[in-house]
Amino acid sequence: MLRPEISSASPSAPAVSPLSGETRSPQGPRYNFRLQETPQSRPSGQVASASTPPGTSGAAGDRSSSSSLPCPAPGSRPAQGSYFGNKRAYAENTVASNFTFGASSSSARDTNYPQTLKTPLSTGNPQRSSYKSWTPQMGYSASSSSAISAHCPSVIVAVVEGRGLARGEIGMASIDLKNPQIILSQFADNTTYAKVITKLKILSPLEIIMSNTACAVGNSTKLFTLITENFKNVNFTTIQRKYFNETKGLEYIEQLCIAEFSTVLMEVQSKYYCLAAVAALLKYVEFIQNSVYAPKSLKICFQGSEQTAMIDSSSAQNLELLINNQDCRNNHTLFGVLNYTKTPGGSRRLRSNILEPLVDVETINMRLDCVQELLQDEELFFGLQSVISRFLDTEQLLSVLVQIPKQDTVNAAESKITNLIYLKHTLELVDPLKIAMKNCNTPLLRAYYGSLEDKRFGIILEKIKTVINDDARYMKGCLNMRTQKCYAVRSNINEFLDIARRTYTEIVDDIAGMISQLGEKYSLPLRTSFSSARGFFIQMTTDCLALPNDQLPSEFIKISKVKNSYSFTSADLIKMNERCQESLREIYHMTYMIVCKLLSEIYEHIHCLYKLSDTVSMLDMLLSFAHACTLSDYVRPEFTDTLAIKQGWHPILEKISAEKPIANNTYITEGSNFLIITGPNMSGKSTYLKQIALCQIMAQIGSYVPAEYSSFRIAKQIFTRLSTDDDIETNSSTFMKEMKEIAYILHNANDKSLILIDELGRGTNTEEGIGICYAVCEYLLSLKAFTLFATHFLELCHIDALYLNVENMHFEVQHVKNTSRNKEAILYTYKLSKGLTEEKNYGLKAAEVSSLPPSIVLDAKEITTQITRQILQNQRSTPEMERQRAVYHLATRLVQTARNSQLDPDSLRIYLSNLKKKYKEDFPKTEQVPGKTEES
Numbered sequence: 001m002l003r004p005e006i007s008s009a010s011p012s013a014p015a016v017s018p019l020s021g022e023t024r025s026p027q028g029p030r031y032n033f034r035l036q037e038t039p040q041s042r043p044s045g046q047v048a049s050a051s052t053p054p055g056t057s058g059a060a061g062d063r064s065s066s067s068s069l070p071c072p073a074p075g076s077r078p079a080q081g082s083y084f085g086n087k088r089a090y091a092e093n094t095v096a097s098n099f100t101f102g103a104s105s106s107s108a109r110d111t112n113y114p115q116t117l118k119t120p121l122s123t124g125n126p127q128r129s130s131y132k133s134w135t136p137q138m139g140y141s142a143s144s145s146s147a148i149s150a151h152c153p154s155v156i157v158a159v160v161e162g163r164g165l166a167r168g169e170i171g172m173a174s175i176d177l178k179n180p181q182i183i184l185s186q187f188a189d190n191t192t193y194a195k196v197i198t199k200l201k202i203l204s205p206l207e208i209i210m211s212n213t214a215c216a217v218g219n220s221t222k223l224f225t226l227i228t229e230n231f232k233n234v235n236f237t238t239i240q241r242k243y244f245n246e247t248k249g250l251e252y253i254e255q256l257c258i259a260e261f262s263t264v265l266m267e268v269q270s271k272y273y274c275l276a277a278v279a280a281l282l283k284y285v286e287f288i289q290n291s292v293y294a295p296k297s298l299k300i301c302f303q304g305s306e307q308t309a310m311i312d313s314s315s316a317q318n319l320e321l322l323i324n325n326q327d328c329r330n331n332h333t334l335f336g337v338l339n340y341t342k343t344p345g346g347s348r349r350l351r352s353n354i355l356e357p358l359v360d361v362e363t364i365n366m367r368l369d370c371v372q373e374l375l376q377d378e379e380l381f382f383g384l385q386s387v388i389s390r391f392l393d394t395e396q397l398l399s400v401l402v403q404i405p406k407q408d409t410v411n412a413a414e415s416k417i418t419n420l421i422y423l424k425h426t427l428e429l430v431d432p433l434k435i436a437m438k439n440c441n442t443p444l445l446r447a448y449y450g451s452l453e454d455k456r457f458g459i460i461l462e463k464i465k466t467v468i469n470d471d472a473r474y475m476k477g478c479l480n481m482r483t484q485k486c487y488a489v490r491s492n493i494n495e496f497l498d499i500a501r502r503t504y505t506e507i508v509d510d511i512a513g514m515i516s517q518l519g520e521k522y523s524l525p526l527r528t529s530f531s532s533a534r535g536f537f538i539q540m541t542t543d544c545l546a547l548p549n550d551q552l553p554s555e556f557i558k559i560s561k562v563k564n565s566y567s568f569t570s571a572d573l574i575k576m577n578e579r580c581q582e583s584l585r586e587i588y589h590m591t592y593m594i595v596c597k598l599l600s601e602i603y604e605h606i607h608c609l610y611k612l613s614d615t616v617s618m619l620d621m622l623l624s625f626a627h628a629c630t631l632s633d634y635v636r637p638e639f640t641d642t643l644a645i646k647q648g649w650h651p652i653l654e655k656i657s658a659e660k661p662i663a664n665n666t667y668i669t670e671g672s673n674f675l676i677i678t679g680p681n682m683s684g685k686s687t688y689l690k691q692i693a694l695c696q697i698m699a700q701i702g703s704y705v706p707a708e709y710s711s712f713r714i715a716k717q718i719f720t721r722l723s724t725d726d727d728i729e730t731n732s733s734t735f736m737k738e739m740k741e742i743a744y745i746l747h748n749a750n751d752k753s754l755i756l757i758d759e760l761g762r763g764t765n766t767e768e769g770i771g772i773c774y775a776v777c778e779y780l781l782s783l784k785a786f787t788l789f790a791t792h793f794l795e796l797c798h799i800d801a802l803y804l805n806v807e808n809m810h811f812e813v814q815h816v817k818n819t820s821r822n823k824e825a826i827l828y829t830y831k832l833s834k835g836l837t838e839e840k841n842y843g844l845k846a847a848e849v850s851s852l853p854p855s856i857v858l859d860a861k862e863i864t865t866q867i868t869r870q871i872l873q874n875q876r877s878t879p880e881m882e883r884q885r886a887v888y889h890l891a892t893r894l895v896q897t898a899r900n901s902q903l904d905p906d907s908l909r910i911y912l913s914n915l916k917k918k919y920k921e922d923f924p925k926t927e928q929v930p931g932k933t934e935e936s
């Protein structure tokens, strides 16, 4: 048996774990997880064989399972006396000994683990507790409010990097604890590890697992260091390298992947790093969850990095895709604009699509066809929306159903019963969903309709209905749900269960009777209330009532008062609550066994739920797109080689402001793929850049876009270098941030990128800033990427003379006389026009209208005039410098022309002779460039 060993490290813990000898990152809590082999252990990664029926005991009893518990035959009776009188005999006969009801259980399996194993899960670490506290009972709220909880981190990722020559080859495997789907990926990354970091940011993990060799004392790998720096709030766990075992990974996939997705085996067979990562991941997850995945129960997919567009995390942040930069609680984000989803699955899907838009035009167009149909057919839209909004979190339901608890506890029993009720509720919605979709036309909707025709839905429901009452259903409120669970199983299936339920009802009636008697006795308006923590208790409002001596009778204990309402209990009520709990435990116990038997019968069909959850989440997202369209006049995008947006506007600005934003046109083609945008401060440059990126993302996820007409070229990557107003870093670190971001773009951009750069070089002095901008522009101009470059350096605009593919655009402002203050005021039009801005000293003008003291503004104006004069003088005083500059320009143009010599020979000759003419006009006395002949 493998013996896992976990040691928890508090932030103040020493750098080396005394238990495992592993290093720990100094930031925050870290965990080291070490699996040790002991003589009685089963080999790593060993799981119950595929032929083991789900729910039966697995290898070496390791996969203890629910249906191994013998179930009493319907109608079977204890040998003698009443059920209560023969409880023990009944238990001995019918209940497997590993079914341990009670707060703490120590199953045989559990004894294989040292006590330290549980420490990390029970520490008060708030981050850690997020999955510790996650239980199958949680997260089934049906409303869209659950969208928020849907985004609480629940993903565990294992990352491994190749060694030696294979350094830079990355394998990743992730599983969402709320969604039983494993995503594998393997790719080559460069030394900045941009792809890994981006992928991890998109996954937004709860925990990252790496090999212990990645963080050997004093010799951590660059990848480890970068990940720990970038994910300071995420838990790290290191596992011995041997558990990153590709053979075990392949075995895991063979055993756990459901048949529908088994082609993944062909894809990953020779991808050793992702196989190694999945082996470590599953070993670890099964360990911390204290459960194993049932054979053939998981959806496992391989996701290459080329299937979706890449948006790095700082671009996602700059563009406010998911989180608003000013206030992380408000929903002024692209997600907020598009999110009208009704299910947690739909909301999760929207989130992941926004972060990873599609690149396949055919798929995007299929989605757009659906949105179009939903917009044109109101009946379809409202019919679908009403059914979809009744679905629970199907993915999480599946996630619970495919796990077999290693221990049978009251909680596990209760959760299985709850899940069966949810399953019934979910399956009962399949028919209404089919009815709502029966007249749909578009191929994608028809395909989803077709997936609902799966016979397995009906088979499972039929089987459930033979055991579960027709009216057992999901209900809000803990008492309601408790009642549903109690009476879920049909009567006459188990006589003892019927008796236990009668007893439970009697106790509940007794409680109500006792409380009403107490009310009469003290002439108080007492009410029976219930909470999951307290059980039944008494409540009383004091609105129209004065208490004798301002005190409650002494019989009432544990009194608490909130506003004008008292809550309390009595010694008798506490006893009755205990009896109630005991009888409930018995009911759950018997129900559980029936449920387990039922689940084992329906288990082979359960995988159709993967299809259903996919259908529901996709329909929910498409409905959400259509909903967003109905609130604003969006247009269906086209996909061509040109980025052309007619009268497009910023979708988030529209959501925030009372008036519709000013719309603008955009036109970028391969021949004119570099826009330089100038304009005074506050004229709308940054907003415009973001608007382009947001529209591009909306189009690529299959949504309509805010414009009158739009056409996009698919972007494989979207890069942004945008200035953030609320940057509180120092000037130097702002500059370093700028440089890092721009370096990232230069390393990763290619011909299919969309690049937005705003105010590059503002973190350093003007000359150097211009120099950097110029060099960056020249590099980007060598690509066919679509680039929008907003700047205050007007010198940069002259680059259009050298490069034919550069276009200058500017934001117009108007100057109006403010008669009351006899001053000129700036009127922002937010209108984009051709050419570069003619505004001068607009920084000073902006400062003038700001709250800067007038004396300071005056000083600033004077100093600016002096500096400008000095610069001009300097420039004039050195004709040699001017000559050199001209030579440089001429040489650059010649080189550029030669490089882009797509011009035919005649045009090239004309172009060169024009250049020569211009050069001679500008410098009549310079006969030729020193050292060079004219011909050269």
Ligand SMILES: Nc1ncnc2c1ncn2[C@@H]1O[C@H](COP(=O)(O)OP(=O)(O)OP(=O)(O)O)[C@@H](O)[C@H]1O
Pocket (backbone or CB within 6 Å): 660, 661, 662, 663, 679, 680, 681, 682, 683, 684, 685, 686, 687, 688, 830
């Ligand atoms: N198209 C528009 N329609 C309406 N309001 C707009 C539009 N564009 C920008 N604005 C408003 O103008 C404000 C300033 O815009 P923005 O930050 O884009 O200007 P900027 O030119 O980038 O300024 P700076 O150069 O100082 O960074 C925005 O916060 C927004 O409220």
